[in-house]
Amino acid sequence: MNMSRTSRPRERLVVIGGDAAGMSAASQARRLKGPDELEIVAFERGHFSSFSACGIPYWVGGDVAGRDELIARTPEEHRARGIDLRMRTEVTEIDVAGGRVRARNVDSGAEEWTSYDKLVIATGARPIRPDLPGADSPGVHGVQTLDDGQALLDALAATKGRRAVVVGAGYIGVEMAEAMINRGYEVTVVNRGSEPMSTLDPDMGRLVHRAMEGLGITMVDNAEVTKILTDDDGGVRAVGTQDAEYPADVVVLGIGVQPETALARDAGLPLGDHGGLLTDLAMRVRGHENIWAGGDCVEVLDLVSGRERHIPLGTHANKHGQVIGTNVGGGYATFPGVVGTAVSKVCDLEIARTGLREKDARRAGLRYETVTIESTSRAGYYPNAALMTVKMLAERRTGRLLGVQIVGREGAAKRVDVAAVALTARMTVEEMTALDLGYAPPFSPVWDPILVAARKATAAVRRNAG
Amino acid sequence: MNMSRTSRPRERLVVIGGDAAGMSAASQARRLKGPDELEIVAFERGHFSSFSACGIPYWVGGDVAGRDELIARTPEEHRARGIDLRMRTEVTEIDVAGGRVRARNVDSGAEEWTSYDKLVIATGARPIRPDLPGADSPGVHGVQTLDDGQALLDALAATKGRRAVVVGAGYIGVEMAEAMINRGYEVTVVNRGSEPMSTLDPDMGRLVHRAMEGLGITMVDNAEVTKILTDDDGGVRAVGTQDAEYPADVVVLGIGVQPETALARDAGLPLGDHGGLLTDLAMRVRGHENIWAGGDCVEVLDLVSGRERHIPLGTHANKHGQVIGTNVGGGYATFPGVVGTAVSKVCDLEIARTGLREKDARRAGLRYETVTIESTSRAGYYPNAALMTVKMLAERRTGRLLGVQIVGREGAAKRVDVAAVALTARMTVEEMTALDLGYAPPFSPVWDPILVAARKATAAVRRNAG
Numbered sequence: 005m006n007m008s009r010t011s012r013p014r015e016r017l018v019v020i021g022g023d024a025a026g027m028s029a030a031s032q033a034r035r036l037k038g039p040d041e042l043e044i045v046a047f048e049r050g051h052f053s054s055f056s057a058c059g060i061p062y063w064v065g066g067d068v069a070g071r072d073e074l075i076a077r078t079p080e081e082h083r084a085r086g087i088d089l090r091m092r093t094e095v096t097e098i099d100v101a102g103g104r105v106r107a108r109n110v111d112s113g114a115e116e117w118t119s120y121d122k123l124v125i126a127t128g129a130r131p132i133r134p135d136l137p138g139a140d141s142p143g144v145h146g147v148q149t150l151d152d153g154q155a156l157l158d159a160l161a162a163t164k165g166r167r168a169v170v171v172g173a174g175y176i177g178v179e180m181a182e183a184m185i186n187r188g189y190e191v192t193v194v195n196r197g198s199e200p201m202s203t204l205d206p207d208m209g210r211l212v213h214r215a216m217e218g219l220g221i222t223m224v225d226n227a228e229v230t231k232i233l234t235d236d237d238g239g240v241r242a243v244g245t246q247d248a249e250y251p252a253d254v255v256v257l258g259i260g261v262q263p264e265t266a267l268a269r270d271a272g273l274p275l276g277d278h279g280g281l282l283t284d285l286a287m288r289v290r291g292h293e294n295i296w297a298g299g300d301c302v303e304v305l306d307l308v309s310g311r312e313r314h315i316p317l318g319t320h321a322n323k324h325g326q327v328i329g330t331n332v333g334g335g336y337a338t339f340p341g342v343v344g345t346a347v348s349k350v351c352d353l354e355i356a357r358t359g360l361r362e363k364d365a366r367r368a369g370l371r372y373e374t375v376t377i378e379s380t381s382r383a384g385y386y387p388n389a390a391l392m393t394v395k396m397l398a399e400r401r402t403g404r405l406l407g408v409q410i411v412g413r414e415g416a417a418k419r420v421d422v423a424a425v426a427l428t429a430r431m432t433v434e435e436m437t438a439l440d441l442g443y444a445p446p447f448s449p450v451w452d453p454i455l456v457a458a459r460k461a462t463a464a465v466r467r468n469a470g
Numbered sequence: 471m472n473m474s475r476t477s478r479p480r481e482r483l484v485v486i487g488g489d490a491a492g493m494s495a496a497s498q499a500r501r502l503k504g505p506d507e508l509e510i511v512a513f514e515r516g517h518f519s520s521f522s523a524c525g526i527p528y529w530v531g532g533d534v535a536g537r538d539e540l541i542a543r544t545p546e547e548h549r550a551r552g553i554d555l556r557m558r559t560e561v562t563e564i565d566v567a568g569g570r571v572r573a574r575n576v577d578s579g580a581e582e583w584t585s586y587d588k589l590v591i592a593t594g595a596r597p598i599r600p601d602l603p604g605a606d607s608p609g610v611h612g613v614q615t616l617d618d619g620q621a622l623l624d625a626l627a628a629t630k631g632r633r634a635v636v637v638g639a640g641y642i643g644v645e646m647a648e649a650m651i652n653r654g655y656e657v658t659v660v661n662r663g664s665e666p667m668s669t670l671d672p673d674m675g676r677l678v679h680r681a682m683e684g685l686g687i688t689m690v691d692n693a694e695v696t697k698i699l700t701d702d703d704g705g706v707r708a709v710g711t712q713d714a715e716y717p718a719d720v721v722v723l724g725i726g727v728q729p730e731t732a733l734a735r736d737a738g739l740p741l742g743d744h745g746g747l748l749t750d751l752a753m754r755v756r757g758h759e760n761i762w763a764g765g766d767c768v769e770v771l772d773l774v775s776g777r778e779r780h781i782p783l784g785t786h787a788n789k790h791g792q793v794i795g796t797n798v799g800g801g802y803a804t805f806p807g808v809v810g811t812a813v814s815k816v817c818d819l820e821i822a823r824t825g826l827r828e829k830d831a832r833r834a835g836l837r838y839e840t841v842t843i844e845s846t847s848r849a850g851y852y853p854n855a856a857l858m859t860v861k862m863l864a865e866r867r868t869g870r871l872l873g874v875q876i877v878g879r880e881g882a883a884k885r886v887d888v889a890a891v892a893l894t895a896r897m898t899v900e901e902m903t904a905l906d907l908g909y910a911p912p913f914s915p916v917w918d919p920i921l922v923a924a925r926k927a928t929a930a931v932r933r934n935a936g
Contacts, residue, residue, distance in 0.1 A: 024916070058849075059911050319917070346910075347914075348910050386528060387533050418885070422890075437789075437792075438789065442886050442887055448785075
């Protein structure tokens with residue numbers, strides 16, 4: 005038995021990218037196959053492995069004490085588990101026909117080809133940096149990597165002024181607004197859209213707008229940043245839009261990311277409309293038997309609209325890695341898709357969404373009913389019962405749940421999970437009215453806010469069922 | 471058109487019971503049919519209508535300022551909506567063949583028959599009072615009605631001693647333990663079972679036991695109360711068990727309730743094994759075209775085990791009332807059943823359960839895998855990330871989710887809702903591993919605790935699939 009096992013030629017798995025998806029895949033593959041069966045080589049161009057990019061705003065804001073807390077597993081820990089993780093080593097080419105990758109040591113410049121039997125692409129995403137005068141100033145900060153976070157913290161320590169301008173009002177933008185508030189800055193958020201949080205419908209984004217103003221944040225909507233004004237020593241002075249200039253001692257960019265797929269594109273691998281790699285349900289790159297891809301560099305199936313989307317989020321990346329590692333390791337697992345759940349907060353304001361917005365539903369060719377209700381996180385008579393607004397979309401006639409958005413205070417955001425499961429199960433809003441959700445006065449009104457919304461949506465569907 | 475409407479003979483709906491189920495039914499029927507079509511007469515033997523019994527522990531404990539906050543709608547408010555609600559009037563007989571009920575004014579003793587076209591039985595539940603020496607002492611308190619709550623508060627104000635003994639360690643027992651702690655009492659909980667919270671498996675109940683001890687509560691398990699010792703002026707002195715005596719200045723009973731169905735039984739209506747009325751999915755009493763029943767006096771279908779259960783809980787009562795009112799009012803609605811979700815807390819300890827315990831699964835003839843995991847409410851590095859323990863049961867071979875139990879701190883309990891929806895949708899634990907639950911560091915680890923449990927349960931199911 006042992007002989008036949010050791011005599012089998014050892015396979016090599018190459019992983020490009022040392023963060024969530026890549027290292028989850030490597031770790032899971034290692035759990036299923038020992039070093040005598042599978043060699044694992046992983047390349048990471050940065051200084052850190054397996055870190056929580058989602059945690060950077062909380063580190064910058066002071067909620068998290070230090071950078072190392074955001075590192076789930078160091079390179080040494082990966083190596084101790086039998087993964088040959090090569091840091092500061094960037095893959096510069098994938099030779100699909102030859103089954104090999106070329107990697108360059110970022111510090112020495114030395115290049116080397118490494119052959120693979122199986123390849124995992126987990127190259128992540130890169131922040132969109134506006135092509136503007138002044139955008140490359142050292143006073144302009146992204147928050148994508150731990151190095152970015154450290155550079156921002158160093159800048160804050162060195163800056164005397166207390167005015168921060170955050171460009172962008174999506175998740176990163178609002179979280180960075182909170183971080184800068186927590187650091188004692190006067191914060192202005194400059195946003196291209198009509199409201200912050202364009203992942204919500206504008207009526208719900210309006211609630212976020214008002215709440216952020218209530219936190220003392222200056223909200224500038226419908227603003228196109230045209231330039232970043234710098235002073236003589238390279239620091240920033242202001243952010244200029246088509247209409248005005250907003251004085252700034254520090255500028256934070258939170259305008260989103262796009263899939264980092266230049267390597268994959270050059271290798272002729274299939275990309276989707278959003279620039280992400282396209283995979284099958286086992287996270288295998290379409291048309292390629294021995295190449296998998298996961299994390300922020302892939303597109304995922306939206307189970308509600310039936311279309312591909314790009315959703316850079318650590319929780320998906322970890323799931324992808326788990327699925328890939330299982331399949332690479334000889335097991336079987338799939339990633340069926342997403343329903344588009346996201347939660348966030350700005351100070352004590354909680355924001356959540358899942359499924360389709362109105363414009364997504366229209367784009368998918370769906371007719372829908374929409375209802376909006378107000379309710380509370382606890383029984384109305386219980387201390388600290390916090391108001392929340394829940395918007396629900398249901399398909400016209402069938403009543404199938406299409407989406408939920410929530411804006412509220414403590415206890416609001418994670419209620420969206422109920423809707424996420426209901427979307428996955430393709431429940432109707434009427435079915436949802438009977439859901440047996442946990443009730444006790446400290447945890448919910450006798451009708452949970454999700455049930456209140458489902459009841460109202462059911463009434464709307466029935467009214468227009470004719 | 472108007473003529474034919476007004477010339478139709480007006481129907482009379484009689485409702486027995488003026489609390490959640492009964493008055494929800496009456497209100498919903500009234501929304502659908504005006505007073506010219508439907509006369510509604512409701513009888514309530516107590517002093518209050520539509521109150522939150524679940525809120526009583528928080529009123530007693532001081533979290534809720536006053537009794538009136540627990541009243542959702544007063545008799546006057548119901549009457550203003552066209553419901554002839556007769557307070558302090560107890561129905562003493564249902565004459566099914568004659569289509570009428572006999573009601574007695576509690577104060578005057580006057581009796582009267584009232585005929586009905588449609589009848590709703592919402593007689594609720596009554597607390598189990600042990601048949602013990604001393605159990606009728608004025609120092610022994612139930613907490614079922616607002617009058618009970620007021621009597622307990624009056625007793626606390628009059629009592630100098632600070633020792634409270636709570637008999638029973640189910641939801642009411644643990645909530646009353648918290649209430650008495652909040653009132654500054656030394657609390658002893660005397661419990662017949664091997665652990666508190668017998669709605670959990672004993673291993674999870676053990677965690678509650680330890681946490682309650684950590685709150686300074688004296689926990690006495692495996693204890694059968696044999697007597698309540700009183701002093702000469704009728705006050706309590708101690709609670710006696712088979713083994714010991716526990717000094718007490720006040721005794722609170724939290725040993726559960728049973729369906730209040732004597733009226734229904736006497737009328738020949740069908741009762742189940744737990745003593746509750748049996749209904750169809752439209753909440754109509756089985757075999758009776760014009761009688762509905764809902765709330766704490768009925769048995770409900772457990773969708774996981776396929777068996778009837780008795781679950782007295784305000785949230786079900788409200789849903790029943792809504793369904794009954796819709797059907798009585800000429801619409802159509804059903805109550806498909808429950809999955810057995812319940813949440814509770816003792817100070818900062820949160821407790822939740824849904825679906826089957828191990829013994830429920832065995833009783834239902836199911837083989838199962840069980841896993842238990844520890845995780846946190848937030849990303850591990852985020853402030854106030856609180857530990858929680860999640861136990862998950864899955865059916866052997868099929869992997870279908872059977873139940874989830876959670877014991878933890880802030881942010882633990884309502885996570886059970888995800889499992890409640892998954893149970894309703896008959897998901898497998900493997901399907902659950904892919905659920906798109908909300909992730910951001912302040913709200914969840916990158917793998918939500920429910921997903922961590924689902925992953926481990928999936929592994930257990932796969933391991934034993936052969």
